[in-house]
Amino acid sequence: MKLSKLFPWLVGAVALACVFLALLPSGKVRGFDVAGFGSLPVLEGGRVKPMDSVARNSLLMIRGQQSFRDGGKTLSADEWLMDLMFRPQVADQQPVFRIDDPDVLGLIGLKQSSNRYFSFQTLGPHLEEIQKQAQAAQPIEAQKRTRFQGAVVNLFDRVYLYYKLRNTMQLAGTPGLAFELQTLGAPDAAQRHADLAQIAQFRPLPPLPGQSPDAWQSTGEGLRAADAGTVHPALSLYAQASLAYASGDAQGFNSAVKALEARVASERPEFVSHADHEVLFNRAQPFYLGMLLYVMALIVVFVSWAWKPEILRPSAFALLCVGAFVHTAGLIFRIVLQGRPPVTNLYSSAVFVGWGAVILGLILERLYKNGFGTAVATAAGFASLIVAQHLGTDGDTMEMMRAVLDSNFWLATHVVTITIGYSGTFLAGAIAIGYTIRKHLVADPDPETTRSLVSMAYGIICFALFFSFVGTVLGGIWADQSWGRFWGWDPKENGALLIVLWNAIILHARWAGYVRERGLMAMAIFGNVMTSLSWFGVNMLGVGLHSYGFMDKAFWALSTFIATQVVLMGLCLLPPLRGRGHRPA
Amino acid sequence: MIKQIGTRLWKFISSFELTIVTLALLMALVFLCTLAQVQLGTLGAVNHYMRSWFVLWQPKDSNLFIPVFPGGTLVGLVLVLNLIAATIKRLSFTWQKAGLWIVHTGLILLVAGEFATGAFQVDTNMAIEVGQTVNYVEAPRSMELAVIDTTDAAYDDVYSIPEATLAREGTVAIPGTPLAIRVRKFFRNANLSALGQGDAPSMATAGVGPGVKVVGQPPVTRDDDINHTTAFIEPIAGGHSFGTWLVSTDLGAPQGFTYEGRNYRLLVRPRRIYLPYAITLKKFSHDVYPGTDIPKNFSSLIHLSNPNTGEERDVLIYMNQPMRYDGKAFYQASFGKGDTLSILQVVGNPGWLIPYISCVLVTIGLLMHFGITLRRSIKRRQTQKEG
Structure with missing residues (x-):
């Protein structure tokens, strides 16, 4: 009896301990301070971020993963980026390009097989052809491209990103940054410096004292300034790191990295602390962890309906609580890092929709205590975090906001309310799916639980109508402020209106x-x-x-989802599969 | 008999069935309107589905328009009638129902606001270069033929004939001048190209027209396209014809003629509406995030000068921060010419405040209603537990 009370707490504590384990930094790789290198701040995509974010986002875009296995060992994104910048001959042999499209594989003379990952070296002889095909497809509007055209443009974009990263620190195939610093003013150097400045994917040289905080420089720009007489101190340190890494001198590399960090820390401490926090966030992967916790909770709650409910139901609830804690912490961390309200793009909307559904589900579970709140919360949280994982492969999820969106007030009001409306509608749908499954699987469903499910769904629909209506009208007001009209029948506005109308229809029909x-x-x-x-x-x-x-690739996923929902609606309307569902009055 | 019909009509118009059917019809319209935007553009789809009494369908190779579905205007109107009738009939005037009363009032206002927008909103824009002073706005979707007397170097006298008048293809006398313009042929939209060897000769006999081939086109529907409005016109004065001229938005070169020592220029351009005040663009800024071309902010610093009220002041117009003046709102919409040209969207909508009021009403109403419902449900659960 005692143990059964204690067990759920134990489950929660173990889960929480595992979460904190994930925060620990990885050790040195071959003696190189990879973590230190990953924490160096750089400017990319208009914002300061750690090298680690550049590496992870780039590898996600190119390979679809944040680390990969090659030759029997796992390479982190940071290690891959170090190889790519300082030892391109090694990186070029690593299988980082994921290619699925059979026509694109055919283009580079390969057959579809279990191996979907290819190295830059494999692509090398076909680069011209890839570029030619991609350039032919690029003028076509994205949604009108054929599958092949879409895939080849996508591959070309990834190759181009790879190429840019490879030539950001120093031009691949040249002796390197240290050589550039020694041969300043040489006849052909100016051209190389110009190329470097043009190709650079990010700017590693921090602003000098007295300069504006935006005045980051690429290595090419730094070398140009060096031509004119001022050598940026970080430039020589990066040159030292490059030489040391290529020659396997771990100590030299580590001391260069330390010196780089110390330089920025003394002049612009805010950049270093921001980069450190973002590295921590990257390492923790809170939304990935949350997803794992939710799926575990979901499995436990399913088992609890068949076996030992008195122990397993609270255990599932404990897992859900830890998942919600990690999810919430991740959201808050993101808000602070970015200095923005929680929803800024499609990716973060998925994270937030899931969060809203989880919190609502938690409240329902506290109110009704029948396991259904836990089940729908974990299912909704898990599903939306999976969606977020897929949306997050398009690059930096904390990208800068375009001018018209650059308004924290409206992001915090309109976007957040409308997203809570999505959460509510999805949660009501999840409850209804739970109801449907239960109706067909449970031989003689207890009417009390059924009644509470209906009242849960009803309450959540009211909640969703309120938030989606207010969110939609707030969106109209924002549109009036920025585009000069309250309502323009724009597709996104129409979509929001459809949700409001549908929820209103449900309530009126009821x-x-x-x-x-x-x-x-x-x-x-x-x-x-x-x-x-x-x-x-x-x-x-x-x-x-x-x-x-x-987005173009999600079309099939969406169609499949809709098809399953239609089937579920049919199942919901059919009489129960088992038993009659008929009780004496 | 009449009373019976009246009762049945009242019953119908205030029924829940009608609410649900009209809401569902509205959903269908919104859905179709969204999909149609890929083909028709937003404006085309909205005119077809939402701002119409019926959705019309034109069979291929036919001039017939068959109504196949109720349009947004009709559905909206029925919905409002139903809302008013149902509110009066069903909702008792008690505190219990106060929330719903407020919600429904807000909703009626919201739909009324959309009707007002459709009826009264005037969309224009103002393209203004740094240092330039402009005292008019242009309506990009309607054109005019401007006959400009340029004799005096200090000022121009502008006479304009709106597109709708041109489309009637008659003779228009220009007040205050001895001139009349005979519109021989009008195209809302046309394709202009160089006249080839085998082409039929042009109607035009003067200006650049004789060398240009004109092919009529259907008017554009996509928002980012504009009509190339074109016409063949014949200026007449004192019984004398100045020949037939081709005028079009597509022709850049100025064309004109002289009569009794006065020089006249002919020009098709977006319709201009003159304002009783002038705006000078002092500075336009286009900021990007460092190291990218992602726009961070657009802003126009303008000087407003109104001789009638004696107002002289600077205003900064930027993203999400329009200038509201004289019943119009000036928004930062676009830019060009290497960041020296700012394009402001100028919208006059007398009903712009309605949605704000309705939003507040519906929010308060829903909060009240759901609050009351929630309290009742919690009470019921408590009594159940105690019982």
Whole structure:
């Protein structure tokens, strides 16, 4: 008896301990201070971030992962970037390009096989052809491209990113940065410096004392300034790091990295602390961890319905709480790092939708204590974090906001409310799916639980109507402030309106008595369809002022999702599979 | 009999069925309107589905328009009637229902606001270069034929004929001058190209027209396209014809003629609306994030000068911060010419405040109603537990 009370607490504590383990930095690799290198601040995409973020985001874009295995050992993104910049001949042999499209594989003379990853060296002889095909496809609007055209443009973009990273510190195939510093003023040096300045993917040289905080320089610009007589101190340190890394001199490399960090720390301590915090956030991967915790909780709650509910249900709840804690901590960390409200792009909207659903589910579980709150919260949290993982492979998830979006007030009000509306509609849909599954699997469902499920769904729909309505109208007001019209029938606005209308229809149908338990639940499942269309579907149209979140590859995923929801609606309306669901009155 | 019909009509118009059917129809319209934007552009789709009484369908190779679905205007109107009727009939005037009363009032206002926007909103823009002073706005979607008397070097006398008048293809006398313009042929949209060897000769007999081939085109619907409005016109004065001229937004070169010592220029351009005040662009800024070309901010520092009120002041217009003046709102919309040209969108909408009020009403109403419902439900659960 004692143990059964203690067990859930134990589960939660172990889960929490595992979370904190994830925060520990990795050790040195072959004696090189990889973590130190990853913490160096640079300027990329208009913001200061650690080298680690550049490495992770680039590898995610190129390979779809933040680390990979090659030759029996795991390479971190930081290590890969170090190889790419300082030992390109080694990096060029690492299989980092993921290619799935059979036509693109055919283009480079390969057959589809279990191996989907290829090195830059493999692509080397075909680069011209890839470029030619990509340039032919680029003028075509993204949504009108064929699958091959889309895939070849995508591959070319990744090769181009790789090429830019490879030539950011020093031009690949030249003796390197130290050589450039020794041969300042040589006849052909100016051309190389100009090339470096042009190709650079990021700017590693921090602003000098007295300069504006935006005045970061690329190595090319630094070398140009050196030509004119001022050698940026970080330039020679990076040259030292480059030489040391290429020759395997771990000590030399580590001392250069230390000196680089110390330089920035003494002049611009805010950059170093920001970079350190972001590295911590990258390492913790809170949303990935949250996803794992949610899936564990979901499995435990499923098992609890068949076996030892008195121990397992609270254990699942404990896991859900730890997951929600990690999820919340990640969100807060992100808000502080970026200095922005939680939702700034499609990726963060997925994270936030999941968070909203989890918190609502937690509240429902506290109120009703029947395991359903835990089940729908974990399912919704898990599903939306998976979606977020997929959306996060497009690059920096904390990118800078375009001028019209650069308004924390509206991001905090309109965007957050509308996203909570999405959360609510999805959660109501999840409850209805739970209801459907239970109806067919449980032989004789207890009417008390059924009633509480219906009242949960009803309450959440009211909640969702409120937030989606207010969010939509706030969006109109923002549009009035920035584009000069309250309502323009833009696809994203229409999508939001569809959710509001649908929730209003559900509530009115219920008040009028046209639908009861089954009908309400089936309608709530259709709410999932409306929300997914409004959230992602309208972005696929590629029209309108809101199409900043355009995606082409998610079309099939969305279609599949909608198909499953329609099937579930059918199941929801059918009479129960087992038993009659008929009880004496 | 009449009373019976009246009762049944009242029952119908205030019914829940009608609410749900109109809401569903509205959903269908919104959905179709969204999909249609890929083909028709936003404006085209909105006019087709939302700002129409019926959605019309034109069978291929036919001039017939068949109404196949109720349009947004009709559905919106029925919805408002239903909302008013149902609110009066169903909602008792009690505190319990106060939230819903407020919500429904807010909703009626919101739909009314959208009707007002459709009816009264005037969209124009003002393109202004650094240092330039401008006292007019242009309506980019409607054109005019400007006949400009340029005789006096100090000022121009401008006479303009709106597109709608040109489209009637009659003769228009220009007040205050001995001139009349006979519109021989008008195209809302046309394609202009050089006249080839085998082409039929042009209608034009003067100016650049004789060398240009004109092919009529359907008017554009996509938002980023503009019509190349074109016409063949014949200026007449004192019984004398000055020949037939081709005028078009697509022709850049100035064309004109002289009559009784006065020089006249002919020009098709976006319709201009003159303002009783002038705006000078002092500075335009286009900031980007360091090391990228991601725009961070656009702003126009303008000087407003109104001789009627004696106002002389500077205003900074930037993203999410329009200038509201004289019933119009000036927004930073676009830019060009290497960041020396700022394009302001100028919108006059007398009903702009309605959505703000309605938003506040609906928010308060929903909070009240759901608050009351939640309290009741919690109470019920408590009594259940105690019982």
